[in-house]
Structures are given as C-alpha cells and as structure tokens.
Amino acid sequence: MKEIRIRAGDGHTLVLVRSGCAQGPVVAITHGTFSGPASCDRLDAYLAAQGFGTWLFGWRGHGRNPACGHGHDLEAVARHDIASAIEAIRSEERGRPLTLIGHSGGGIAAAIWAARNPDVARDHLAGVVLLAAQATHAAATPLAWARIRGYLAWIGRRNWLAANRMVGPEAESGQLMRQWCQWNLQRRFVGHDGMNYLQALSQVRIPVLALAGAGDRLIAPWQGCEALASAFGGTDVEFVLCGKATGFVEDYSHSRLLMAGNAQSDVFPRIAQWIRLRAEQGGQALVS
Numbered sequence: 001m002k003e004i005r006i007r008a009g010d011g012h013t014l015v016l017v018r019s020g021c022a023q024g025p026v027v028a029i030t031h032g033t034f035s036g037p038a039s040c041d042r043l044d045a046y047l048a049a050q051g052f053g054t055w056l057f058g059w060r061g062h063g064r065n066p067a068c069g070h071g072h073d074l075e076a077v078a079r080h081d082i083a084s085a086i087e088a089i090r091s092e093e094r095g096r097p098l099t100l101i102g103h104s105g106g107g108i109a110a111a112i113w114a115a116r117n118p119d120v121a122r123d124h125l126a127g128v129v130l131l132a133a134q135a136t137h138a139a140a141t142p143l144a145w146a147r148i149r150g151y152l153a154w155i156g157r158r159n160w161l162a163a164n165r166m167v168g169p170e171a172e173s174g175q176l177m178r179q180w181c182q183w184n185l186q187r188r189f190v191g192h193d194g195m196n197y198l199q200a201l202s203q204v205r206i207p208v209l210a211l212a213g214a215g216d217r218l219i220a221p222w223q224g225c226e227a228l229a230s231a232f233g234g235t236d237v238e239f240v241l242c243g244k245a246t247g248f249v250e251d252y253s254h255s256r257l258l259m260a261g262n263a264q265s266d267v268f269p270r271i272a273q274w275i276r277l278r279a280e281q282g283g284q285a286l287v288s
Helices: 037-049 074-092 105-116 118-124 142-155 174-186 197-203 222-231 268-287
Strands: 002-007 013-020 026-030 053-057 098-103 125-131 208-213 237-242
Touching (some): 002 074, 013 037, 026 037, 026 074, 026 105, 037 053, 037 098, 037 268, 053 074, 074 098, 074 105, 098 268, 105 118, 105 125, 105 174, 105 222, 118 125, 125 222, 125 268, 142 174, 197 222, 208 222, 208 268, 222 237
Parallel strands (some): 026 098, 098 125, 208 237
Antiparallel strands (some): 013 053
16 A cells, blocks of 8 residues: 655645555546545455555545535536546556446546546546536425425535534535535536536546446436446446346445445446456557
C-alpha cells in the first residue's frame, strides 16, 4: 500500500491511497455524497485481489482529507479534486491506461470533469464506470418532486449537513446538496457558466459502463442513470440495471450497489471484466 498527498487545483489537500498489483490495469475510485473512501473499500479490495492497481481517494473534507470550508459544490469537486487526482495518478503510473470509477456524486463529478475536458478524457482514460450516478431524474414524479423540494427547503442556508444513519456517515456541503436538488427539480444538468453537461458529453468519446440499482427509486432512478450514460458521445456505452428482473440476486438500492455483500459476487465481477477488456484495448492503442 502506498499513500500520497497532493494539492488540488485550489489548494486543498487530498490523500490518495494505492493498493493492489504493481502491473495490472489501473483504476481510480471515488465516493458519493455523505460518505468517504471507506464506502468504496469492498470494491477497492475486490479489484486489488483481481490483479488491478487501485487508487482510492476522497473529495475535500471527506475521509482522511483535512477539514475544509463549505463553499464548494460538485463543479468544484470536478474542476479541482477529480482533475488533480487524475493528473497525480497518471504521473505516478507513468501514463498507463486509467479507468475512473465514481459512485453517485462521484460519478456526477467525473462526468462534469469529462464534459469540460473531452480531449484530456479521451487521451488519459481507458474508460469511466458510473455507479448510481444521475443529476436529472430524482424528482421525475409528483411525489418525488415534493420530497426533493421539501429537502431543498430544509437545507435552506445551512453550510454543512450533518451525517446520520439515513444519509451516510460523513457531513456534506449544503451548497453541494442544494446544487444537486436544483438540477433534479429543474431537470437541467447545467453549470454555473451555462454549460449544458448532457449536451457537452456528446463530445466525450470514451468507453462508459453505467450501473443503476433497480431498488434505487429516489436518489438515482435508473432513468437518470441511463440518461447520463447515453449522453456520452462514444460508441462503447453500456447501461446495466442491477435487479432481479435482469438476473441479479437482488434489486440493489443506492448504497447496496456499492457496499452489499452480494455485490462482491454479483456486481463487482461484471465491473472487473469490463475494465480489464477496455484497459487492454487502451494499452494496445497506446502501443500502436
């Protein structure tokens, strides 16, 4: 195991931890809201045991990273934390093909980064895996809309939202969660500068694997996960709904898609197989 500390683009310190094989395909894994790198431990350990070189990292203020202020949202995470982590990992791995995995908000931030850096994404990534990541469909029904609207009202002007058993083990930025609610209420995944991310992703031509939980009906409904995946402009885009009707052992919820014991034999092998094939293809492309 190896640990490095880096400075994100705006000065925040991030801790990156490498495990697994020195020579295998390289993956970088990051978490979602109200959580930290520990939520990805099972996936990290599984991929490391399968011969991958794994890098696990958290956003600013999460996990083992130093505490930070509350004035950030998912766009800041994408511009500074995701971008800096990818650059550092690529440097450490000397340009070997890298697959980026993001759960929930981590997947959204990965998509934002790719939308703003389509050429860098194409040149630096063997692919991206989105786990229960969406930004437009959490309020798609009248009842869901009322719930998200009520949650946004409850957030109000709070700077930090406390951790609890219902949402997750780590506090989260109120500004970040306001942004997520507004995107879903408006059904518009648009940046502060007006960039329409779903439209911009059409210029990102990299392999994409997107998984959604059939039991995830509020945070990341499958329709939103599919919409985010299908926005990418490449020809190698795969969407998988993880539920009993599609051959999985359970209808996975938002968190169980990443952390359930069943996922280790039911979901993770599919991810590993997909990544291995794209990493091999990416390596061949670099040689040629």
